[in-house]
Amino acid sequence: MAETFGFCTRLGATGDIKQRVWENDFGDGYAQSGGTGINTKSQEWSHQAVGSLDVGQELRLMRDFLDRHEGWRSFLWTPPGGTQGRYKVNGYKLDPQGAEMFKIxxxxxxxxTPY
Incomplete structure (x- = not known):
């Protein structure tokens, strides 16, 4: 069973909704287009969070969650205003902020994935 990402990230997370389509332009103003595959809409969401990496702290737990999934294992997450789906995170950026605080x-x- 997949784990669920339930951590709070900063307000301002942005979503990029993409539609997969094909298009054939005939050059005379006429074009044909349509969707490709059975999942024609997909989402990518950018997140940031700030906190301490001390044991038991939220940011540490979030980083450990991402590390545990190793960039290739999916997990469950519900985007703002959306429905729960499967997501992956392949890497992250960790920036020291001073005073033992970090931004991820x-x-x-x-x-x-098929069920």
Whole structure:
């Protein structure tokens, strides 16, 4: 069973909703287009969070969650205003902020798996 990402990230997370389509332009103003595959819409969400990496702290737990999934294992997450789906995070950026505080930045990419 997949784990669920339930951590709070900063307000201002941004989503990029993509549509997968094909298009054939005939050059005379006429074009044909359509969707590709059975999952024509996918999402990517950029996140940031700030906190301490001390044991038991929220930011440490979030980083450990991402490390545990190793960039290739999917997990469950519900985007703002959306429905729960499967997502992956392949790497993250960790920036020291001073006073033992860090900022983590990462992008969640929606993936599809058969059930």
């Amino acid at each position: 930045s990462f992008t969640m990419k929606q993936v599809f």
